[in-house]
Amino acid sequence: MSTDSLQNPTMDDIISLCKRRGFIFQSSEIYGGINGFYDYGPLGVELRKNIKDAWWKDMVHGREDIVGQDASIIMHPNIWRASGHVDSFSDPMVDCKESKMRYRADHLLWSAVRVDGEIIGYVSTLEGNDQQADAEKKAETLKRKAAKQGELGPIELKEYLEATPDIYELIPSPATGKPGSLTPPREFNMMFQTFVGALKDDSSVAYLRPETAQGIFANFKNILDTARVKIPFGIAQIGKAFRNEITPKNFIFRSREFEQMEIEYFIEADEDAWENYYHEWIKTRMAWHKAIGLKDDRLSTHVHPKDKLAHYSRACTDIMFEFPFGVQELEGIAARGNYDLTQHQEHSGKSMEYFDDQKREKYIPHVIEPSLGVDRTLLAVLCSAYTVEEVEDETRNVLKFAPRIAPIKAAILPLMKNKPEIVEMSKRIYKNLSLRHNVFYDQAGAIGRRYRRMDEAGTPYCITIDFDSLEDGTATLRDRDSMEQIRIPEGELAAYIDEKIYG
């Protein structure tokens, strides 16, 4: 039987399949949907759970140096002041009414233009390498147009936020070069707000967490005191996070409610210690992505240039995946120094220091943070698994999931549904296997059709019971990818599937 892989799937292919087979639905669909939210159906929830379980098993259970936790979604609002999210997540934006361009207010720079000390107008530019040169050039032009003689004063660029309201309308739009079209800075807060308690006032404002990481830092001391951990060690967490994105897009890739799998890995505070851990984590995480079935040739890394890093950050590498809509970030691995713990020590007034028995000294540990999106990973898994093959002039849709993360591990299919003995044996096998795996029983339709149904659900094994089974106690086990069949005694089915799933 010859098989050929056809071209890569488009997002439409993926979305349509997700809907058709019950992986992912638009949230609140019967009410017209809600932008940026998605629901997981019967197959989706299994796939998602398996991905999370694989991560937890490999990163927590499979390692002696990492423990888990699960912090609440709503936490003390001061956590988000300490982390910087209250300030940095509310980016003030400026719109140009003329050109319809939108700018971050801290990226839009301006300066008064003085000739012999007298203000003759304003210039604006965008943050960038040549911002000063650009502004000075514009100032020259302005001076020439105004036909002014005299000495041009120095151009001192300031952020738009530093302008007073009466100056907003004098600053020219970078797009049009003319003043009068820029709006005042407007807040776009990315954190969802709610109120804790019955009273709706400023003192009861709380936030849905925009990341899970801070819940780990906030519990650092508790875990240090109870879990008998020693540097280096990590705390892992899987949980929902919420961001009120301006523009959610690309299906579940950027949604407003999503789930993260994060580790804060605490290490010595020496300035030269972090680099080894950092590179080790990049390797570990990259290997994990390949192990759950992401296509090797679609994975890559992106190293953040030093000048783009936050001031506290030592280094950051993203693991990228080639989605149908482009190469995008899957996971970020950041060396964050001890910024977060230090911030919480300052804001909470509680010590975040660790006493190192070996070194006989106290320090605030540094941290490496591998942070991964569950939904993005799931989408990458779907993109990697989706295969269209040509089989004897028919096309076959197959999701080639690694057996470990496949939603359904095996389907039990009686070859005929109107032969009681075959049905009885099939149900017995189904019941047995269902004790340890998510298996599926299907007796409707021709056998070929049932195989194809399972192919599109990504089920790695189909077990078929026929007349021979009644005679010799074996069943046919059909492999999803090769479509080849072998006969296995009923009693060995469970062990065979175990072996394939867990290695």
Add this chain to the structure above:
RNA sequence: GCGGGUGUAGUUCAGUGGUAGAACUCCAGCCUUCCAAGCUGGCUACGUCGGUUCGAUUCCGUCCACCCGCACCA
């Protein structure tokens, strides 16, 4: 937020100012010893609200959602 496009069955698409049709899927039955077979029957749709009209799925507007650009993405 802006510009453009789209919205009819589970999916992919036809079509109409007099309330709709296909293919595949799905369900039931018959048949069938292994890769979407056949036969019979069946379920299921005009995104929302409003306007025009005797009558709107169709024309117009609104909202919602999706897609493509732009901008944004700690």
